[in-house]
Amino acid sequence: MTARAVSRWPVIVWLGALVACAAIIGKTDFTADLSAFLPRAPTPAQEVLVRQLRDGVVSRLVLIAIEGGTPAALASASRRLAAGLRQQPESFAAISNGEDSGRGEDRGFLWRNRYVLSPAVRTGHFSSADLRLALEDNLRLLGSPAGLLMQRSLPGDPSGEMLRLVDQFAGVARPDTRDGVWFSQDGTRALLVAQTRAAGYDIDAQERAVALIQRIYANTTEAPTREAQTLLLSGPAVFAVTTRARIKTDAWRFSVIATTLVAVLLLVLYRSPRVLLLGLAPVASGALAGVAAVSLGFGAVHGITLGFGATLIGEAVDYAIYLFTQIVPGSTPAATLTRIWPTLQLGLLTSLCGFAALLLTGFPGLAQLGLFSMTGLVVAAMVTRWVLPALVPAGFAVHAAAGLAPQVALVVQRASLLRYPLLLVTVLAVAFLVAHRAPFWSDELASLSPIAARDRALDEQLRRDIGAPDVRHLVVINARDEDDALAASERIAAVLERAVARGHLDGFESPAAYLPSLATQRARQAAVPEPAQLRENLSAAQRGLPFRPGLFEPFLQAAAAAKVQPLLNRASLQGTALALKLDTLLVKNPGDGAMGWTAMLPLRAVRDAAAIGRDLAELPDHGAVLIDLKRESDALYRTYRGEVITYSLLGSAAIVLLLLINLRSPRRVIEVLTPLAAAVIVTFSLLVLRGNLLSIFHLVGLLLVVAIGSNYALFFARPAANSDEHARTVVSLLFANVTTLIGFGLLAFSEVPILYAIGSTVGIGALLSLAFSAILITRPPHQAVSPA
Amino acid sequence: MQNLAQVQSASGSFTERKHLAILNAPLDSSGTLIYTAPGRLEKHTRLPKPETLVLEQDKLVIEYKDRNQRRTLALQDYPVIWALVESIRSTLAGDLKTLQRFYRTHLAGSESQWRLSLIPAESNIGTVVREIHIGGSRNRVRTIEVIETAGDRSLMTIAGDTP
Numbered sequence: 022m023t024a025r026a027v028s029r030w031p032v033i034v035w036l037g038a039l040v041a042c043a044a045i046i047g048k049t050d051f052t053a054d055l056s057a058f059l060p061r062a063p064t065p066a067q068e069v070l071v072r073q074l075r076d077g078v079v080s081r082l083v084l085i086a087i088e089g090g091t092p093a094a095l096a097s098a099s100r101r102l103a104a105g106l107r108q109q110p111e112s113f114a115a116i117s118n119g120e121d122s123g124r125g126e127d128r129g130f131l132w133r134n135r136y137v138l139s140p141a142v143r144t145g146h147f148s149s150a151d152l153r154l155a156l157e158d159n160l161r162l163l164g165s166p167a168g169l170l171m172q173r174s175l176p177g178d179p180s181g182e183m184l185r186l187v188d189q190f191a192g193v194a195r196p197d198t199r200d201g202v203w204f205s206q207d208g209t210r211a212l213l214v215a216q217t218r219a220a221g222y223d224i225d226a227q228e229r230a231v232a233l234i235q236r237i238y239a240n241t242t243e244a245p246t247r248e249a250q251t252l253l254l255s256g257p258a259v260f261a262v263t264t265r266a267r268i269k270t271d272a273w274r275f276s277v278i279a280t281t282l283v284a285v286l287l288l289v290l291y292r293s294p295r296v297l298l299l300g301l302a303p304v305a306s307g308a309l310a311g312v313a314a315v316s317l318g319f320g321a322v323h324g325i326t327l328g329f330g331a332t333l334i335g336e337a338v339d340y341a342i343y344l345f346t347q348i349v350p351g352s353t354p355a356a357t358l359t360r361i362w363p364t365l366q367l368g369l370l371t372s373l374c375g376f377a378a379l380l381l382t383g384f385p386g387l388a389q390l391g392l393f394s395m396t397g398l399v400v401a402a403m404v405t406r407w408v409l410p411a412l413v414p415a416g417f418a419v420h421a422a423a424g425l426a427p428q429v430a431l432v433v434q435r436a437s438l439l440r441y442p443l444l445l446v447t448v449l450a451v452a453f454l455v456a457h458r459a460p461f462w463s464d465e466l467a468s469l470s471p472i473a474a475r476d477r478a479l480d481e482q483l484r485r486d487i488g489a490p491d492v493r494h495l496v497v498i499n500a501r502d503e504d505d506a507l508a509a510s511e512r513i514a515a516v517l518e519r520a521v522a523r524g525h526l527d528g529f530e531s532p533a534a535y536l537p538s539l540a541t542q543r544a545r546q547a548a549v550p551e552p553a554q555l556r557e558n559l560s561a562a563q564r565g566l567p568f569r570p571g572l573f574e575p576f577l578q579a580a581a582a583a584k585v586q587p588l589l590n591r592a593s594l595q596g597t598a599l600a601l602k603l604d605t606l607l608v609k610n611p612g613d614g615a616m617g618w619t620a621m622l623p624l625r626a627v628r629d630a631a632a633i634g635r636d637l638a639e640l641p642d643h644g645a646v647l648i649d650l651k652r653e654s655d656a657l658y659r660t661y662r663g664e665v666i667t668y669s670l671l672g673s674a675a676i677v678l679l680l681l682i683n684l685r686s687p688r689r690v691i692e693v694l695t696p697l698a699a700a701v702i703v704t705f706s707l708l709v710l711r712g713n714l715l716s717i718f719h720l721v722g723l724l725l726v727v728a729i730g731s732n733y734a735l736f737f738a739r740p741a742a743n744s745d746e747h748a749r750t751v752v753s754l755l756f757a758n759v760t761t762l763i764g765f766g767l768l769a770f771s772e773v774p775i776l777y778a779i780g781s782t783v784g785i786g787a788l789l790s791l792a793f794s795a796i797l798i799t800r801p802p803h804q805a806v807s808p809a
Numbered sequence: 810m811q812n813l814a815q816v817q818s819a820s821g822s823f824t825e826r827k828h829l830a831i832l833n834a835p836l837d838s839s840g841t842l843i844y845t846a847p848g849r850l851e852k853h854t855r856l857p858k859p860e861t862l863v864l865e866q867d868k869l870v871i872e873y874k875d876r877n878q879r880r881t882l883a884l885q886d887y888p889v890i891w892a893l894v895e896s897i898r899s900t901l902a903g904d905l906k907t908l909q910r911f912y913r914t915h916l917a918g919s920e921s922q923w924r925l926s927l928i929p930a931e932s933n934i935g936t937v938v939r940e941i942h943i944g945g946s947r948n949r950v951r952t953i954e955v956i957e958t959a960g961d962r963s964l965m966t967i968a969g970d971t972p
Contacts, residue, residue: 158876160836161857161858161860161873163827163829163832163836164825164827164836164838164854164857164860165852165854165860165862165871166862166869166890166893166894167862167869167871167880167882167890169887169889169890169893169937172829172831172961175831176831188880197885198885567832567833567834567836568831568832568833569830569831569832569833570833572831
């Protein structure tokens, strides 16, 4: 039978499927949303965390620094940049650089509404006794330099509500000021903070915002200073933008380099451009099918999944190599396939067991990787099995394979001499891992972050400079509507107030400080006495004190006005920086569930979280939750890692079972698995030895090692008709290994931690798997009888 | 100024009288001033009511012992107060450079009887403080007179100085 006769249809089906995949991919959304690497079914606390990471205000901050040159030049650059950015209100909600702009509005708002905003306004606050105390304090304050603080406001505010309000909002750390703008403590960097309108996960919009900052900076800086100054940008939004760009360029660059190198290698081997193209067909088809499958299964494809295009080359290219290299001169591809297909199929199934572990984790990012790899491998194997034989030119054989075979056979024969040294190395590695005191695994969600270490260092530096609080503890409550949320915040604030007094924390922020609930506003209005009564109280309080008569007329007028002023709502804060603050603390939840609003109260310097939690539990609202974002996120990560490890072990068990069923001999299963296990153990030790704290991505790398290494071991263990065939097999493995090393070895040069982790793990692991298989797997006994 | 710069610590009793437009009688106070080089200034007021002011680096701490109250001001948030307290501290420290960040300075008289005039250099301070006159002899500060734009003024007299 000729190959030609059987294989028209597969080629037609294949081409049709490729067109379909291309059509699906044409309509696919590609995302770089980092929350894809957060789990799917979080607890309520984790939901808050995930929402904060996705579109919380923290995710919208761009930290900007200008460094280099004289402080005066830096300050003026900061002013010009800030002025330019303030003219882009559709992109930026706020620009802060320490200049007074905006603070005037804030003060105006606080001053106008001091009697409904001040927490001190209660019944009795304006009694003659309390006013007397306030006036005596004023007199004393007037004697000291601090008297300047209130001298001008005294006639309108003898009870000092304004000072109280300013104090309340001033407790937060702020950067140093020089020449009226923010500077780092050492005076080398001018600092700005921009808050984008777009949410953190909207990376396209963030990219435009970052580009806008750079353009405005370039336009507002004169040529001579531009030479000396550099613009530094950081923050979650900037990270998202640069990470996406970097993953794109790295994935693209490494894919191109790897493909080129592999292509050159294969061209040298095959000496036929047509066969070279055919050899790449399984990978290309697999990648297309993988992307299409992820697109259908998840609705969008993550950039990191695409990054694995390069890794798929590592395994899928092998299939064609096994086929082409093992064609015995004079035989047909179809005949060769009949010979190697069972082994190839078993190798494929083993890999699928490994990747299925990823598919089952609750981590959308990893599940995408799993689906991508599984689809890619199945399609690549199918193309190798049914499409390639029809297209390989008749009489094709790899001559280099024949040339190399004797040398390779010799090396493999000698390799078994290393059995005992290898055993020793493996035992040492196990001993090292057992004796290793420090943890192997990183416990932090940050280890999943695709941000390069040096970017993170810059971010930490700028954050310290700016004094941006690292929001860690947060009290969160859900409520039916805005006013309920504010009222609940007030009850929580009362509890926190007591906790501050007991020293459980330093302070907190509450949305109700910016906008009290309607009930509280009404209560405060009611606490202001009627004008005639207030006048009487004041004159009684003033008796015998040296204040000029009639001095406090403005106070009497303001108090009377406050009593009847319209109540404040969100719109009243329009145009102030306080509105922005309120927006961050009081948010409307997406969708319209019964609990449509969430209030957040960030805490400062928490010393006894447990005590605060207990106090909050006594509130009638229930539902008030104290969240430790760091602990939550790390717990999240640990659960997650546990899950991935469990599924990986299940995957490994499935592989053992699969091999047992197929090879039907426990001895041979052990023979196949021993080199794999040794390779994984030694790779793991090498990674730990290099001082890496291992992340989930290293684990994924080890899974890939098992997937690829199992092919090597299976081919080594496969009974061969004669030693020539065995040598051919080994040569095909060698080629396959070199391509894998090219694919993954290149990733080890990536600056993206994920790509680096997987690249280095698989690079080392694949090399060791092949070497260990050569050393440990003895050729099946029956072929020793047929030496050439 | 160099004479002053060599003083490591100094203390003395003070009396201060303030004339404020919003009051129909002057405010009198008295107590102790303690200066420790390079930049710590304490003002302990005893009369009419106890009050402690401590100025160190860029923080001003005000404490009312009898009311158990304490306020810390970050001076960069209050440029006018900063300028005002700096006029005393920097003069005591003989720190002309810092003084000139806030004021145009003019020194007159002889070593035994000098008079340092400070005119605010920045407009935001100038809206509150018109001029400050500091009088002294050798390395001792004797009088500090602050004249505000609104017509308010104060005069502090320091005595019993023990460098």
